[in-house]
Amino acid sequence: MRRGARRLDGRAHLRLGDLLSEAGAALTARPARTLLTAMGTVLGVAALVATLGLARTAGTQIVTRFDELAATSVQVRPAGQGGFAGADTTVRSSIPWDAGDRLARLNGVRSAGTYTALGTKASRTVPLVDPTGRDVVQLPVVAVSGGTFDAVRARVRTGRFFDDGHNVRRDPVAVLGPAAAQRLNVTRVDQGPVVFVDERPLIIVGILDGVVRQPELLGAVIIPDGIARTRFGLRAPAEVQVDVAVGAAELIGSQAALALDPNQPERLRVAVPRSPRGVQEQVQADVNGLFVVLGAISLLIGAIGIANITLVSVLERVGEIGLRRAVGAARRHVAAQFLVESAAVGLLGGIIGASGGVLTVVAVSAARGWTPVLDPWLPLAAPLSGLAIGLLAGAYPAWKATAIEPITALRQGT
Amino acid sequence: MADVAPVVELVGVGRTFPGPPEVRALQDIDLVIPRGDYVSILGPSGSGKSTLLNLLGLLDRPTAGAFRLDGIDTSSLPEHRRAFLRGSRIGFVFQSFHLLNHRSIEENVELALLYSGVRPTQRRQRAAAALERVGLGHRLGFAPLTLSGGERQRVAIARAVVNRPSLLLADEPTGNLDDATTAQILDLFDELHAEGLTLAVTTHDADVARRAHRPVRIRDGRIEPIVAADPGIERP
Ligand SMILES: Nc1ncnc2c1ncn2[C@@H]1O[C@H](COP(=O)(O)OP(=O)(O)OP(=O)(O)O)[C@@H](O)[C@H]1O
Numbered sequence: 249m250r251r252g253a254r255r256l257d258g259r260a261h262l263r264l265g266d267l268l269s270e271a272g273a274a275l276t277a278r279p280a281r282t283l284l285t286a287m288g289t290v291l292g293v294a295a296l297v298a299t300l301g302l303a304r305t306a307g308t309q310i311v312t313r314f315d316e317l318a319a320t321s322v323q324v325r326p327a328g329q330g331g332f333a334g335a336d337t338t339v340r341s342s343i344p345w346d347a348g349d350r351l352a353r354l355n356g357v358r359s360a361g362t363y364t365a366l367g368t369k370a371s372r373t374v375p376l377v378d379p380t381g382r383d384v385v386q387l388p389v390v391a392v393s394g395g396t397f398d399a400v401r402a403r404v405r406t407g408r409f410f411d412d413g414h415n416v417r418r419d420p421v422a423v424l425g426p427a428a429a430q431r432l433n434v435t436r437v438d439q440g441p442v443v444f445v446d447e448r449p450l451i452i453v454g455i456l457d458g459v460v461r462q463p464e465l466l467g468a469v470i471i472p473d474g475i476a477r478t479r480f481g482l483r484a485p486a487e488v489q490v491d492v493a494v495g496a497a498e499l500i501g502s503q504a505a506l507a508l509d510p511n512q513p514e515r516l517r518v519a520v521p522r523s524p525r526g527v528q529e530q531v532q533a534d535v536n537g538l539f540v541v542l543g544a545i546s547l548l549i550g551a552i553g554i555a556n557i558t559l560v561s562v563l564e565r566v567g568e569i570g571l572r573r574a575v576g577a578a579r580r581h582v583a584a585q586f587l588v589e590s591a592a593v594g595l596l597g598g599i600i601g602a603s604g605g606v607l608t609v610v611a612v613s614a615a616r617g618w619t620p621v622l623d624p625w626l627p628l629a630a631p632l633s634g635l636a637i638g639l640l641a642g643a644y645p646a647w648k649a650t651a652i653e654p655i656t657a658l659r660q661g662t
Numbered sequence: 663m664a665d666v667a668p669v670v671e672l673v674g675v676g677r678t679f680p681g682p683p684e685v686r687a688l689q690d691i692d693l694v695i696p697r698g699d700y701v702s703i704l705g706p707s708g709s710g711k712s713t714l715l716n717l718l719g720l721l722d723r724p725t726a727g728a729f730r731l732d733g734i735d736t737s738s739l740p741e742h743r744r745a746f747l748r749g750s751r752i753g754f755v756f757q758s759f760h761l762l763n764h765r766s767i768e769e770n771v772e773l774a775l776l777y778s779g780v781r782p783t784q785r786r787q788r789a790a791a792a793l794e795r796v797g798l799g800h801r802l803g804f805a806p807l808t809l810s811g812g813e814r815q816r817v818a819i820a821r822a823v824v825n826r827p828s829l830l831l832a833d834e835p836t837g838n839l840d841d842a843t844t845a846q847i848l849d850l851f852d853e854l855h856a857e858g859l860t861l862a863v864t865t866h867d868a869d870v871a872r873r874a875h876r877p878v879r880i881r882d883g884r885i886e887p888i889v890a891a892d893p894g895i896e897r898p
């Protein structure tokens with residue numbers, strides 16, 4: 249009944265389900281320790297998920313703004329000149345006065361106009377000069393063409409923008425940026441107020457509300473190219489501001505120079521925004537590089553924590569190891585149990601950490617008014633990385649456990 | 663039954679612990695335990711009783727001689743094969759019980775079936791039956807720490823017999839128990855023996871040894887010649 253027919257070549261074996269439930273029983277027997285052991289992995293995985301998620305989220309926000317502002321902005325300047333040509337009228341650029349009209353004819357250009365900063369000029373609105381000079385303010389003066397207001401996406405607060413008619417007639421008119429208007433104490437234009445720039449009058453036809461590009465216009469006195477040529481000796485526009493349709497920047501970049509200077513297009517340089525992809529990747533790379541290293545370090549610390557506690561638990565459970573060997577466990581069953589336990593702790597840490605990381609991304613996004621963006625693989629890969637870390641951390645303690653001889657174990661343990 | 667191999671056959675077995683210092687715990691042991699036998703291994707402390715029992719239980723390997731278990735020569739077997747034999751043919755009872763305190767008593771008994779691939783439902787039934795057999799049917803679901811010493815040792819005995827072993831090995835099973843509880847455990851051994859189980863029990867207590875079918879006296883690692891009706895055992 250008891251013996252005889254039994255196989256001699258039998259091998260001890262353990263069902264996977266039993267292996268998992270034995271490991272589960274060992275971990276739930278000391279729940280607080282299990283959670284504390286998982287803590288390092290929780291923090292590491294949470295840091296990594298939050299970092300990658302926030303980088304992705306922030307990158308996407310930057311791209312969204314970039315699309316609206318920069319990706320549709322093209323500037324044309326004389327070649328070999330870094331910044332603005334300014335009022336340096338001795339250097340004559342090859343940009344024609346009708347640059348805005350010429351570019352506006354190109355497919356993909358929404359609006360275009362010339363832009364020349366003329367430097368700071370003494371300006372006042374009070375007709376009588378106060379000897380103390382209190383009413384005279386130094387304001388930057390910018391010469392533009394009629395299309396420039398659209399190209400920088402200016403909004404008018406009161407009055408109107410000047411147009412190409414004023415330009416051609418060389419009318420002495422000006423539009424004030426809101427900050428300039430405040431400094432000059434001008435709030436209304438319906439009575440035709442006058443601003444004296446370099447002691448010569450210009451009629452204020454409008455006040456800006458705001459601009460999307462070229463924010464220096466907010467504090468400037470803006471005048472047409474025509475009167476700038478007459479009064480300030482402007483000989484050619486310093487640059488052209490172009491507002492292009494989304495996706496047209498590259499095309500316009502290749503056509504603008506030829507349209508403005510057909511004979512020698514190489515005399516002009518066209519500044520095209522970098523592609524949004526490139527910017528997004530760069531932002532992500534910047535953020536990731538730093539914090540991924542921190543996350544990886546916390547993960548390493550988490551792994552060491554698991555390895556440490558698992559090793560302690562192997563030593564504590566020497567008696568149990570001996571008992572399991574005595575009831576038929578082979579070395580690999582003992583190894584498998586400790587590996588599964590540490591892997592489960594790693595997985596638990598990975599799951600809690602991934603949840604914490606995702607919550608962090610959502611919370612930060614909510615606080616900043618961002619749309620949280622996560623790579624779909626991240627919430628899956630994070631627990632798996634915890635699992636891998638647990639396995640890795642459990643390898644040494646598991647190997648130690650197999651090296652324990654049953655007689656030594658049973659002698660020591662209780 | 664004549665062709666059936668004895669459960670235990672030791673020929674010239676020795677066990678030397680390399681040290682230093684080198685300890686010759688067992689020397690020249692020749693011992694045969696036929697099926698259905700009940701031997702007590704009696705000897706003073708340090709004589710090598712536990713060492714012998716560990717060899718019989720395949721927990722340790724002899725450094726000399728041959729050990730056949732159920733006719734299988736065990737010295738040449740690889741470790742995983744020995745583990746399987748331990749799990750399927752041997753039941754252990756220890757002086758200090760060796761129960762897992764975080765697990766219920768059924769789970770402790772089931773542990774002896776875990777590594778031989780018995781299905782969980784069958785494990786539970788057999789564990790409950792074994793606990794019933796040792797008189798703990800009313801304690802199912804209890805944790806070991808809530809039981810008395812005698813009850814804990816009965817759980818250990820249930821664990822040792824649940825896999826229906828060829829050989830039950832008990833190392834000082836009553837060493838931690840009082841006289842009344844010791845008597846209960848020895849009664850249980852008698853019953854198991856009567857049901858056909860082969861037992862080897864170590865003890866340094868002559869009263870415990872007397873309950874066995876056959877005493878084996880061991881001193882300084884050697885078996886003393888068996889003297890029929892040894893007065894030292896039969897009558898103090
Ligand atoms: N792992 C070991 N390394 C070295 N010596 C050992 C080892 N195990 C046992 N011994 C020695 O072998 C001898 C026999 O030990 P064993 O445990 O078998 O004695 P015992 O008869 O069971 O004694 P007790 O009645 O006290 O349990 C002792 O001298 C002991 O010191």
Ligand SMILES: [Mg+2]
Nearest residue numbers: 711712713833
């Ligand atoms: Mg002993």
